[in-house]
Amino acid sequence: MGEYFFLLIFIPLFASALSLYFRGNKAVENGITLIFSFSYILFAGYLLLTSQYNHELVAGDWPSGIGIKLKSDLMALLMITVVGFMYFAGALYGLSKKTIENHRNYLFLYHSLFLGLTGAFLTNDLFNLFVWFEITLMSSYVLVVLGEEKERLIGGLKYIILNFCSGLIFLLSIGLIYQATKTLDFSTLSERLNYLYQENPAYVRALAFSLFSAFAIKSAFFPLFFWLPESYPRLSPGLSGVLAGLLTKLGLYAMLRVFGQVFPHDMTFFTVVLILSALTLLIGVWGAVIQGHIRKILSYHIISQVGFIGVAVSFSFYPDKKISMLAQGAALFYIIHHIIVKTNLFFISGLIQIKKGSEELKDLSGLFRRYPFLALLFLIPAGSLIGIPPLSGFWAKLSLFKISIETRYLWVCLFMILGSFFTLFSMVKIWSNSFWGEVEDHSPLESVHISSYLAIILLCLLTICISLNPNWLYILSNKVGL
């Protein structure tokens, strides 16, 4: 069964074609979405649990090195399983009409987003990584501007043009890498770059920096993050949750893949990326502290969390082999934890918006009295994002601290403690302003379809599973570097 892993790409492809064909027929579309996304998780989970990975496929029977190569290694399958859960949860959350864009093309684009993501995880070639990236981004472009408000269109236009530029930088650096090595396949590229690195380290370093700048825009690193809080809070709750959880993490995954496993590990490059991610994690969270709108705070939290993951990713190309392997596992663990938690937080804040009609902290008060269950559901991902001990964020941060203490980068520890502290501060701000306090207006709350709660409960359960048994995921993600 393991050699049929490429069917993972075809599941969202068929789903998108079918939902395009049955466009406008809501019942059929929703049925297709649920069935296909559920079979996606089942298949990915089956491959992961029976450990049928490390299969390769060269499309079209070409000799290896010429054809398009797909590979299902452990890292890709782990990510795909997590993405599959988001796929299903997003579909479940979007069953009610209020939670997603009420637009007939929505589900088609939703499926093609996941088509691109799956391809990007499975590909084993730099250029195909670019193509799958563009498929993902193209669907996100359209999703971001689905709407009539002018503000949203302008924010979307900025998003599109910036990501178009980052795509061009990506393409240009692919061209330069091809000029240097005459290959784009990951395994061959790694050999030739290592060879080139011994002759001329500055050349390889320049290539790495140009590729890094493309990924940095896509994953909202420090100087280039401003597009993110511009575009995400204006989307519908269901959509913003999925995009916030997955898109920036795709850039980080690509960094982990390309720089951790393909490029030679270089000290200068490592230091620069480490400093940038430390700055990202602090500046992002400062942005969160001054905001007064729940999803804007959460958007700035994405940036600071990208910084945390960036620290782990940058340690994955630390010159020491043992540390780099540990860091790859830690980065993967952090990415998985973060995707689940962040999507969940966006979903919950979306419910608050639907119920109260506003997300400004000054309009909200006393939600705990009126809705204790929702508050409890909010507490799990929020605590996990901060890193309160038994929850999954704690385990993710613990391994990061361990690595940075082992390598004597104590200032990074200081940055991370400060970042966590400010995260706690802004979370407490949300909590005390919206959940605590007296009930001010007694206007009836809008009711929400039960499926939205099911999606949130599913994600909370996932977080609790990781929190209670981090060992399983930790051991699995540590096998990645081997």
Place this chain on the structure above:
Amino acid sequence: MNEVLIKTSFKILCPLLALVSLILFLRGHNLPGGGFIGGLTLSLSMILLILSNKESKLESILRIYFVKVMAICLMGLALTALFPLMLDKTLFTGIWTSIPLPIAGKFSSILIFDLFIYLIVAISTTRAYVEFTDFSGEGRFL
């Protein structure tokens, strides 16, 4: 477009361009050409038809059937890619038959794959053109 000369020349150009696009599409596997380029040329021919002939039903047909055709083409692309699995071959393998075809040489599964690309490119480009030149604000796709 009221100019008689332009209209008449467009009427001659339309079938010629369609023919050229067909040739480009058929020779695509071994010579410059292929689904994408052929599709663009075909869309050029369709745009000229819409420009020169106000009464042509092409525009309204495009508006109605665009989505269904795209969905069927996407499905067809996926199925053509998966088809070699039934013959115990790898994904995307070209399957050649011995049926002769004028310009393409022999009939193959690659040609079917190209056909879907040809249709998608031609139809979506024409649709985009129709959308961009329509300033009435009706029938929005977005």
Place this chain on the structure above:
Amino acid sequence: MTYVLGCLFLIVGIYFLLRDTWPSYVYGMIALGNGVNLIIFSIGVVKEDAFPFINKFSEFVDPLTQALVLTAIVISFATLCFVVAVIKKLNQLGGDT
């Protein structure tokens, strides 16, 4: 020569993107996309009378860069179309700049 032309396109594209009006975004995107394509095209050896595939009549050049350029053209063309559509919609909604 192709390389220099590509770099020139890049400069023009960045100039247009920095001007803050909607049409200039489109010009900038066109110029940047074509500049990058030209640079990649020049990375593979450009020769007269040489095709990017193996044949009996002449020598051949590296096909991969041309495949890259073809894919990149398709992608940037689609993005450009979409940006034009968004700008058109913004104009319909009314507004300045």
